[in-house]
Amino acid sequence: MVRLNGEVERDRPIAEVGAHCKGHNATSIDVYYIGGLDADGNKPKDTRTVE
DSSP states (O other): OBOTTSOBOOOSOTTSOOSSSTTTGGGOOOOOBSOOBOTTSOSBOOOOOOO
């Protein structure tokens, strides 16, 4: 997981099979970031940062 400040927080060990995409869990990893909504959490907004 990538936080808004760019900090990376590991959720599941990379060697462990995930549960994010049926049929592809054993051959891929899941990377996601926090955000995607405005400050009120109502409207979509690109909240990705350079970090």
